[in-house]
Amino acid sequence: MLSYPEAFAELHRHMVENDQHGYSQPNRMGTGGSHTVTLSDGTAVQCRLGDKDCSSSISEVIEALGRPTCGFTYTGNELAGLEATGEWYEVTDGSLAVGDVLWRNGHTGMVQAEDYGWAQSEFLHGDYAGGLDGETGDQDGTEAVVRPYRDWDWYTHLRYCGPEREPMVTGWIESDGRWWYRRADGSYPTGWALIDGDWYLFDGDGWMLTGWQRWEGLWYYLNPKSDGGKGKMVTGWLKDGYDWYHLSKLGAADTGWRMLDGAWYHFGEDGRMSHDAFVRGEHGWSYLGEDGKMLTNATLKVDEHGYVTVK
Numbered sequence: 001m002l003s004y005p006e007a008f009a010e011l012h013r014h015m016v017e018n019d020q021h022g023y024s025q026p027n028r029m030g031t032g033g034s035h036t037v038t039l040s041d042g043t044a045v046q047c048r049l050g051d052k053d054c055s056s057s058i059s060e061v062i063e064a065l066g067r068p069t070c071g072f073t074y075t076g077n078e079l080a081g082l083e084a085t086g087e088w089y090e091v092t093d094g095s096l097a098v099g100d101v102l103w104r105n106g107h108t109g110m111v112q113a114e115d116y117g118w119a120q121s122e123f124l125h126g127d128y129a130g131g132l133d134g135e136t137g138d139q140d141g142t143e144a145v146v147r148p149y150r151d152w153d154w155y156t157h158l159r160y161c162g163p164e165r166e167p168m169v170t171g172w173i174e175s176d177g178r179w180w181y182r183r184a185d186g187s188y189p190t191g192w193a194l195i196d197g198d199w200y201l202f203d204g205d206g207w208m209l210t211g212w213q214r215w216e217g218l219w220y221y222l223n224p225k226s227d228g229g230k231g232k233m234v235t236g237w238l239k240d241g242y243d244w245y246h247l248s249k250l251g252a253a254d255t256g257w258r259m260l261d262g263a264w265y266h267f268g269e270d271g272r273m274s275h276d277a278f279v280r281g282e283h284g285w286s287y288l289g290e291d292g293k294m295l296t297n298a299t300l301k302v303d304e305h306g307y308v309t310v311k
Contacts, residue, residue: 001167002041004065005099005160009121010039011061012110015047016121016144023123023143024051036187043168044186052144054108054123058101061110067162075108079158087162096149097159104155111149111157118149179208179231199233199251212240218252219271221245244273244292257281264294 002010014037015021031050038044045064052060055078059069062082072081082088082101091100096118100111109122123144170182180202181195182188188206192199192215201209201222208231210224221234233251237244246254246267253271257264266274266281266288275292278285286294 001165002039002043003099004067004162004165005097007039007041007043007045007065007099007165008061008160009099009110009112011037011045011047011064012057012121013112013146015052015057015061016123016146020049021057021123021144022051023053023125025053025125027051028053028056036185038185042185052123053125057123057144058108058110065165067160075103075106078108079103079156082158085162087160088158089161091157091159096157099160101158102154103157104153107153109153112146114146114148116148119146120149120153121146180206181208198229200231201233220251220253221247244275245271246273265292266294 027050030048030052033049034046035049036044037047047064048060055072055074058078059072062069067087068085070081070084072078078101079090083090088101096111098111098113102109102111102120102122107122109120112119112121121144124142168182168186170184173180173182180188181193181200188202189195189200190202190204190206192201194200201213201215201220203209208222210222210231213220213222221238221240223229223232223234235247235249235251237246239245246258246260246265248254254265254267255269255271257266259265264286266279266286268274273292274288276288276290278287280286287298287300289295
C-alpha cells in the first residue's frame with residue numbers, strides 16, 4: 001500500500017500529466033463534477049474535473065486522500081494551514097522526500113522521484129494560451145508539468161508526519177444500521193449489482209435496499225431479514241403477511257395469468273396471488289381455489305350467502 005506522501009505525489013502527477021487539467025485562477029476549483037483516479041495500489045480517489053492552480057492542486061490531493069488542510073486557499077496561507085493540522089512540518093535540513101510540498105511566496109508544487117533524481121510537479125502560469133484563464137485543459141503541455149527539481153525555485157518545503165494509511169476495508173460495510181458495499185477499487189454500486197452470485201439493489205447514494213422495491217415499473221422483493229441473506233433478491237414463491245406472491249427468475253413479481261408447476265394462477269397488478277375468487281381471463285371466467293390454482297372439471301356450489309364451495 002502506498003504511504004500518504006506516495007499517494008499525494010501519485011495523484012498530483014496524474015493531475016499535471018492529464019491534459020484535461022490546465023492552469024486557471026478564476027476556475028481553480030474545476031468545472032464541476034469529478035472523475036475516479038485509481039492509484040497504483042488500487043485506491044480509488046475522486047479528482048475534480050477542469051482546471052486548477054498551483055495551490056488548489058495541492059489542497060485537492062491532500063483532501064482527496066482524506067487528510068485535513070485547515071482550509072488553506074492560496075499560497076499566502078498554505079504553510080500556516082498545513083502546519084496547523086499537526087500533520088506537516090517544515091524541513092530545515094535540506095533533505096527531500098516524495099510527497100513533500102514545495103513553497104515560495106506565490107507558488108507551490110510537490111516533490112516527485114524520477115530515474116534521473118528529484119523532480120517537481122506543478123501548475124504554472126507562464127506559457128499557456130489565454131492568460132490566467134484561457135481554455136479548459138492544458139493546450140500545449142506547459143500549464144502543468146513534471147520537471148527536474150530546482151532548488152532555487154523554492155524558499156522552503158513541508159513534509160507529512162501524520163498517521164499512516166490503513167488498509168482499505170472492502171466488501172460489506174455497516175453504518176448506523178444500514179449497509180453498503182465497497183468494491184476492491186474503492187467504488188460502490190448503485191442500482192442493481194451482482195455480488196457473490198446474488199442480486200442486490202442500492203439507492204443512488206449506495207445504500208442497500210430491502211423489502212418491496214419498485215424498479216422501472218416492476219416490483220421486486222429484497223430479503224429484509226438479518227438471517228445471513230439480508231438484501232438478496234428473492235425469487236420463486238413468497239408469503240408476505242397473509243398474501244402469496246410469485247417472483248420470476250429475474251426477480252420481478254408476476255402479474256396476470258401464469259402457468260406455474262402445471263397449474264394456472266392469477267396475480268394482481270401489485271403481485272398478490274388471487275384465490276377463492278372468480279377472475280376473468282381471455283376465454284371467460286375462471287375460479288381460483290384456496291391455494292390459488294385455477295379449478296378445472298370442478299363443480300361449484302354457491303349458497304344463499306354467496307359463499308362458494310367446491311364439490
